[in-house]
Amino acid sequence: MATTKTQTDATEHSGDVRLSGISKTYGTFTAVHPLDLTVPQGSFFALLGASGCGKTTTLRMIAGLEEPSSGTVHLGDQDVTALPPYKRPVNTVFQSYALFPHLDIFENVAFGLRRRGIKSVKKQVGEMLDLVQLGEQARKKPHQLSGGQQQRVAVARALINHPKVLLLDEPLGALDLKLRRQMQLELKRIQTEVGITFVHVTHDQEEAMTMADQVAVMNGGRVEQLGAPADLYENPRTTFVANFLGTSNLIEAEVDTHGADEVVVKAAGDKLVLPVARCAAPARAGGKVLVGVRPEKISITHADEAGSIPEGRNRITGKISNTSFIGVSTQYMVDCAACPEFEVYAQNIDRDARLAPGADVVLHWNPAHTFGLDADQSLLAGTTGDAGVAEGETV
Amino acid sequence: MSTLTEAPPPLTPAAPEKKPPRTRGRWTPYWLLLPGILWLLVFFAAPMVYQASTSVQTGSLEEGYKVTWHFVTYWEAVSEYWPQFLRSVAYAASATVLCLLLGYPLAYLIAFRAGRWRNLIMTLVIAPFFTSFLIRTLAWKTILADGGPVVGVLNTLHVLDVTGWLGWTSGDRVLATPLAVVCGLTYNFLPFMILPLYTSLERIDGRLHEAAGDLYAKPSTVFRKVTFPLSMPGVVSGTLLTFIPATGDYVNASLLGSADTGMIGNVIQSQFLRVLDYPTAAALSFVLMAAILVMVTFYIRKSGTEDLV
Numbered sequence: 001m002a003t004t005k006t007q008t009d010a011t012e013h014s015g016d017v018r019l020s021g022i023s024k025t026y027g028t029f030t031a032v033h034p035l036d037l038t039v040p041q042g043s044f045f046a047l048l049g050a051s052g053c054g055k056t057t058t059l060r061m062i063a064g065l066e067e068p069s070s071g072t073v074h075l076g077d078q079d080v081t082a083l084p085p086y087k088r089p090v091n092t093v094f095q096s097y098a099l100f101p102h103l104d105i106f107e108n109v110a111f112g113l114r115r116r117g118i119k120s121v122k123k124q125v126g127e128m129l130d131l132v133q134l135g136e137q138a139r140k141k142p143h144q145l146s147g148g149q150q151q152r153v154a155v156a157r158a159l160i161n162h163p164k165v166l167l168l169d170e171p172l173g174a175l176d177l178k179l180r181r182q183m184q185l186e187l188k189r190i191q192t193e194v195g196i197t198f199v200h201v202t203h204d205q206e207e208a209m210t211m212a213d214q215v216a217v218m219n220g221g222r223v224e225q226l227g228a229p230a231d232l233y234e235n236p237r238t239t240f241v242a243n244f245l246g247t248s249n250l251i252e253a254e255v256d257t258h259g260a261d262e263v264v265v266k267a268a269g270d271k272l273v274l275p276v277a278r279c280a281a282p283a284r285a286g287g288k289v290l291v292g293v294r295p296e297k298i299s300i301t302h303a304d305e306a307g308s309i310p311e312g313r314n315r316i317t318g319k320i321s322n323t324s325f326i327g328v329s330t331q332y333m334v335d336c337a338a339c340p341e342f343e344v345y346a347q348n349i350d351r352d353a354r355l356a357p358g359a360d361v362v363l364h365w366n367p368a369h370t371f372g373l374d375a376d377q378s379l380l381a382g383t384t385g386d387a388g389v390a391e392g393e394t395v
Numbered sequence: 396m397s398t399l400t401e402a403p404p405p406l407t408p409a410a411p412e413k414k415p416p417r418t419r420g421r422w423t424p425y426w427l428l429l430p431g432i433l434w435l436l437v438f439f440a441a442p443m444v445y446q447a448s449t450s451v452q453t454g455s456l457e458e459g460y461k462v463t464w465h466f467v468t469y470w471e472a473v474s475e476y477w478p479q480f481l482r483s484v485a486y487a488a489s490a491t492v493l494c495l496l497l498g499y500p501l502a503y504l505i506a507f508r509a510g511r512w513r514n515l516i517m518t519l520v521i522a523p524f525f526t527s528f529l530i531r532t533l534a535w536k537t538i539l540a541d542g543g544p545v546v547g548v549l550n551t552l553h554v555l556d557v558t559g560w561l562g563w564t565s566g567d568r569v570l571a572t573p574l575a576v577v578c579g580l581t582y583n584f585l586p587f588m589i590l591p592l593y594t595s596l597e598r599i600d601g602r603l604h605e606a607a608g609d610l611y612a613k614p615s616t617v618f619r620k621v622t623f624p625l626s627m628p629g630v631v632s633g634t635l636l637t638f639i640p641a642t643g644d645y646v647n648a649s650l651l652g653s654a655d656t657g658m659i660g661n662v663i664q665s666q667f668l669r670v671l672d673y674p675t676a677a678a679l680s681f682v683l684m685a686a687i688l689v690m691v692t693f694y695i696r697k698s699g700t701e702d703l704v
Binding site: 063064065084085086087090091092094096098099100101102111112115116157158161 | 600602603605606607608609610611612613616620621624625627
């Protein structure tokens with residue numbers, strides 16, 4: 001793999017995938033709104049979104065399986081928009097694998113090489129099957145393999161062609177949870193090893209976050225936000241991202257004062273502080289803003305101990321309405337004036353026995369962990385009930 | 396909390412005696428099979444045995460026939476009628492190839508390209524079945540009639556010169572030539588080719604085409620390497636459904652052909668119904684059956700689709 005690596009360095013940026021103003025409409029339905037996106041060469045890029053958000057359509061336009069209604073697709077310096085799939089240096093791992101049922105594993109993997117007129121495929125196919133740990137299964141037919149093995153064949157069949165970009169369309173959707181975790185690590189290992197750009201479509205936010213260097217969160221045919229997983233998680237710019245990636249507590253608040261570094265807001269009598277840099281809303285005194293905080297950033301203290309809470313933390317008072325013990329942590333549902341279902345995840349280090357349903361508590365957190373969002377959007381966007389996280393993806 | 400002191404609720408009365416395991420269900424599949432088995436026994440097995448015995452009988456219509464294990468009938472039948480055997484196989488094979496060439500593109504079109512027209516085209520494929528086989532074949536007699544439009548066009552295009560040279564037609568005639576018989580066979584058995592082809596093409600996952608295209612196969616290669624191999628079950632069953640009945644057919648040869656285009660079906664028919672030589676007719680039937688079985692077995696082996704059919 002050393003040669004691949006040096007090649008990659010030598011030709012830096014010549015392998016970027018660039019989508020410019022690309023869109024797709026079916027009749028009156030717009031699957032993908034005009035979209036600009038650059039996937040850097042060698043990165044593991046995830047398109048994340050719920051069913052029907054346009055992520056698969058975007059992927060298929062890169063593959064050439066779908067013709068864009070507008071815009072262009074560039075691979076490096078080459079405009080491939082008008083090229084049919086079989087002329088693009090791009091390969092796809094299909095959602096249902098689409099292995100050729102009449103060919104054995106060896107021939108499935110050799111298919112792309114043979115189509116390009118390469119005669120001696122034996123060594124390459126053997127190496128590729130070893131990479132995905134299927135050397136023993138070479139002469140079996142696809143239906144004789146398990147789901148996980150079929151999935152690896154699909155990856156091998158695409159990777160053997162050394163594409164500029166490997167496209168993965170929900171490749172792990174059909175696997176059970178344990179196998180999925182295992183294959184996530186496996187795919188990440190392969191990607192690091194071969195250094196090929198991976199564009200991965202998924203509806204599973206955990207999958208996107210564990211595997212990808214960069215995630216584009218899509219919703220309704222648009223990219224809501226683009227960034228590294230930790231950045232998206234810590235600094236969501238929309239309620240959709242805040243809710244779709246993990247869980248967020250969102251509170252409707254009114255801007256009280258707007259300083260150089262801090263914004264002070266009022267929510268049902270409680271005063272909360274957040275850094276200006278983390279406020280994605282135009283904050284004016286008296287204006288509305290949505291204040292958010294992740295459940296695991298919050299500490300929960302019984303009301304009797306409120307005095308022990310250090311100064312300078314955001315506080316909210318409430319009453320525990322529900323608790324559930326998860327093992328490593330306990331989830332509390334707290335009824336506050338500002339937000340009737342405030343979620344708190346507390347690590348089970350020292351469990352306070354008084355923290356039972358009905359107890360009065362104070363929730364407090366570091367103001368730096370607070371983020372602000374535009375109040376002109378649905379509080380529930382991106383929650384499972386709203387967007388629906390479906391297994392299949394047809395659009 | 397007085398319930399604590401109360402006596403525990405009485406045990407449920409002794410569990411009802413275990414019913415003997417139901418045996419009726421075990422026989423249900425056989426009961427359901429019975430009508431079919433009876434049907435086969437009465438209308439397939441019994442006539443087979445009867446015909447087998449007829450084929451080794453000797454005698455005459457007046458004196459009656461007796462089983463004399465006269466196997467020579469087989470030899471006589473084959474040595475006298477082998478030209479008709481060969482002709483049957485040749486005509487049926489030609490018609491099968493024509494059906495495949497005509498039917499495959501149509502089945503492909505219906506399966507992948509027809510969209511909302513699919514059902515309409517399917518209906519049109521089956522529509523000829525709504526009229527009688529005989530009527531339709533007689534219609535071909537009119538279509539191919541001497542001096543008719545088809546003959547006229549073929550003549551102008553000098554096609555008849557070529558087919559005449561090949562021995563498929565004679566002079567200015569199409570009717571009463573091998574070509575007419577093969578055309579009739581092709582026409583009559585085409586739906587039996589299209590339906591299984593369509594079924595197996597329609598079952599092919601469209602994503603396999605995409606995957607092949609994604610792996611550098613141009614459309615013609617996708618067809619050669621993916622679509623056609625995956626449609627082999629349809630090709631095999633379509634050719635069998637066409638070839639087998641076409642080999643034994645006598646209607647097309649008797650309506651559209653002449654004395655020189657007689658097929659084995661015509662011989663059997665005339666032996667049974669006109670000459671009344673039952674042993675020869677029965678022997679010919681068995682030879683035909685055996686020949687078809689051998690050819691079909693060989694064909695299926697050769698096409699390597701035993702597990703697909």
